[in-house]
Amino acid sequence: MQQIIKSDNIIEDIEKAVRSINYDKLYLLTDQNTVINCYPLIEKSRIIQEAVNISIPADDTNKTVENLCKVWRVLTEKGATRHSLLINLGGGMVTDLGGFAAATFKRGIKYINIPTTLLGAVDAAVGGKTGINFEGYKNEIGSFYPADYVIISTDFFHSLGHKGILSGYAEMIKHALIHSEADLQEILSFPLNDIDYSRLNELVFRSVGIKREIVEKDPFEKNIRKALNLGHTTAHAFESFAISKSSPILHGYAVAWGIIVELYLSHRLCGFPKDKLQETVRFIQQNYGAFDITCDNYEQLYEITGHDKKNQGGIINFTLLSDTGTVQIDQTADKELFFEALDFYRDSVGL
Numbered sequence: 001m002q003q004i005i006k007s008d009n010i011i012e013d014i015e016k017a018v019r020s021i022n023y024d025k026l027y028l029l030t031d032q033n034t035v036i037n038c039y040p041l042i043e044k045s046r047i048i049q050e051a052v053n054i055s056i057p058a059d060d061t062n063k064t065v066e067n068l069c070k071v072w073r074v075l076t077e078k079g080a081t082r083h084s085l086l087i088n089l090g091g092g093m094v095t096d097l098g099g100f101a102a103a104t105f106k107r108g109i110k111y112i113n114i115p116t117t118l119l120g121a122v123d124a125a126v127g128g129k130t131g132i133n134f135e136g137y138k139n140e141i142g143s144f145y146p147a148d149y150v151i152i153s154t155d156f157f158h159s160l161g162h163k164g165i166l167s168g169y170a171e172m173i174k175h176a177l178i179h180s181e182a183d184l185q186e187i188l189s190f191p192l193n194d195i196d197y198s199r200l201n202e203l204v205f206r207s208v209g210i211k212r213e214i215v216e217k218d219p220f221e222k223n224i225r226k227a228l229n230l231g232h233t234t235a236h237a238f239e240s241f242a243i244s245k246s247s248p249i250l251h252g253y254a255v256a257w258g259i260i261v262e263l264y265l266s267h268r269l270c271g272f273p274k275d276k277l278q279e280t281v282r283f284i285q286q287n288y289g290a291f292d293i294t295c296d297n298y299e300q301l302y303e304i305t306g307h308d309k310k311n312q313g314g315i316i317n318f319t320l321l322s323d324t325g326t327v328q329i330d331q332t333a334d335k336e337l338f339f340e341a342l343d344f345y346r347d348s349v350g351l
C-alpha cells in the first residue's frame with residue numbers, strides 16, 4: 001500500500017520521499033492553477049528544480065484523453081524511461097490523470113501525489129483509483145494504480161476559496177456517514193462559515209484514515225470499497241448531465257447533492273433513520289444550495305446512471321446505508337423509486 005505522509009515541512013518531505021525512490025529522471029505535473037498557487041510552495045527544493053515540468057489546463061472538463069496524450073508526449077519527448085518518477089501536484093483532476101499516465105507509460109512508472117485541494121487530500125490522491133472522463137462519462141477509463149507516496153500538506157488549502165473547501169468537505173461528509181454516528185456529528189457541527197483551520201486539519205487526517213482503512217481491506221473494489229461510492233451513482237449522473245449542458249459542476253458539490261438522493265433511497269430501501277436523513281439533508285442544503293434540475297431531466301439522469309461502474313447485467317447498483325456506519329452495497333432502485341428520490345432532492349433544496 002502507498003505511504004501517506006502528514007507533512008509539516010513539505011519540501012523536506014518531498015525530498016525524503018523522492019530520495020527513497022531509485023529513479024533516473026523526474027517529471028512534475030501541474031495544472032494552470034496549481035502551477036501558480038502551489039508550485040511556489042515547493043520551488044525552492046533542489047530536487048523539484050531538477051524536474052521536467054508538464055502543465056495542463058485546469059478543471060474536470062480537462063480530465064481528457066487529449067491531456068493524457070499531452071503528458072505521455074512530454075514523457076516520451078523528454079526521455080522518460082520505465083525508471084522515471086512523476087510527481088502530481090494538484091487536485092483530483094491532476095492526480096487522477098497523472099496517476100493514469102503513470103500507470104500506462106511504458107506499462108507503469110512510479111509516482112508521488114501531492115494533493116493541493118481538500119478533496120484531493122481526503123480522497124482523490126489516496127487509494128489508487130486513477131483515470132479520465134470519456135464521452136461525457138466520469139472516470140470511464142482508468143486503472144487501480146496507487147502512488148508510492150501521498151504527501152499531504154494543508155498549507156496548500158489557503159488559496160482554495162470557500163467553494164474549494166466545501167467541495168472537499170462533501171467527501172468528508174461521505175466518509176463520516178459510512179463510518180460512524182460520532183464522526184457524522186463531528187462533521188455536521190463544524191462551522192463551515194467560520195473555518196477553524198487547525199480543527200479542519202484534525203478532521204482531514206481522521207477522514208483520510210477512514211478512506212485508507214477501507215482501501216486496505218478491498219483495494220480493487222470487489223466489495224466493501226463500494227462504500228466509498230455512497231452518493232456517487234447520482235453525483236456522476238449530475239456531473240455528466242451538467243457537462244452535457246456545458247456548465248460543469250464541482251465533483252464535491254455533486255457528491256453532496258448525490259448524498260441527498262441516496263440517503264433518501266437508503267431510508268426507503270434499507271430503513272436509514274428519518275431524523276438522520278433530515279439532519280444531513282439540512283446541513284447540505286444550507287451549505288451547498290441547489291443543482292437545478294426539473295422532472296423533464298429525470299429520464300436523461302436515469303440513462304446516465306446506466307453507465308455507473310458498480311452496475312452489472314443491466315442492473316443499476318447503489319451503495320446505501322441502513323444506519324450511519326452500516327453500509328449496504330449493491331442495492332437496486334427501480335426507475336420509479338429513483339424518480340421519487342429526485343423529487344425528494346428537489347423538494348429538499350427548494351426547487
Ligand SMILES: NC(=O)c1ccc[n+]([C@@H]2O[C@H](COP(=O)([O-])OP(=O)(O)OC[C@H]3O[C@@H](n4cnc5c(N)ncnc54)[C@H](O)[C@@H]3O)[C@@H](O)[C@H]2O)c1
Pocket residue numbers: 031032033034037038058059060063090091092093094096116117118119120123124125126127128129130138139156157158159160164167168250251252
Ligand atoms: N481517484 C479518486 O479516488 C477520486 C476521489 C474523489 C474525486 N476524484 C476526482 O477528483 C476530481 C475532483 O478533484 P478536485 O476537487 O481536487 O478538483 P480539481 O483538481 O479540478 O481542482 C479544482 C480547482 O481548484 C484548482 N486548484 C487546485 N489546487 C488549488 C490550490 N491549492 N489553490 C487554488 N486553486 C487550486 C484547480 O486548478 C481547479 O481549478 C474529479 O475529477 C473527481 O472525479 C477522484
Ligand SMILES: O=C(O)C(=O)C[C@@H](O)[C@H](O)[C@H](O)COP(=O)(O)O
Pocket residue numbers: 123127129138139171221225228229232309
Ligand atoms: O476511492 C474510491 O473507491 C471512491 O469511490 C472515491 C470517490 O470519491 C471518487 O469520486 C471515485 O473516483 C469514484 O470512482 P468511480 O469508480 O465511481 O469512478
Ligand SMILES: [Zn+2]
Pocket residue numbers: 123171232251255
Ligand atoms: Zn468522489
